[in-house]
Amino acid sequence: MPALKTTRAIGHRVIDAVWRLGLAARFLAMTLLHSGLSWRRFPLIVKELFSSGVMSLIIIGVAGTFVGMVLGLQGYETLKRYGSESALGSLVALSLVRELGPVLAALLFASRAGSAMTAEIGLMKA
Structure with missing residues (x-):
């Protein structure tokens, strides 16, 4: 019977994850529906997201x-x-992934x- 309990627990977690994913998708759909997003400006929005988000990944990676x-x-040395x-790899990996990485990425982004x-606002002409 322990295998049945384990299977049931895994099933509940999967169902819960799918339920939360559905709620997130519904939230996104309702947000886009009620935001008044102009589809004529959608390419400009994608361009701005690319220039501010994706292009920041290079700096964050370096x-x-x-x-x-x-x-x-x-x-x-320490x-x-x-x-x-021999503990150097785990020390660097854990400290970067858990502590320094998110803070550094947020600040740089x-x-x-x-x-x-x-700079874009500064280049606009009055």
Whole structure:
């Protein structure tokens, strides 16, 4: 009977996940329906999302790479003193994924997108 309980628990989790996905899709559909989104301007919206979102990934990736390298170098020197150099990979991976990565990505995205929009506004003629 433990296998039945496990199967039932997995089934409940899958059903719950599908239910939440359906709620999110319904929310998105209702938001788009009631937002008054002009479909004539949809290409402009996609262009703006691309320039502010996708183009920020390059900067975030480069900065994350260099932060990871610096963290690896400093972590190696510290872990070498205690003879536990083998833990360096997990130290860098966990600290970047859990702590530094989201903060760094949010700061870089906000600064890049904000400066790009500010430059666009500054170039407008009165």
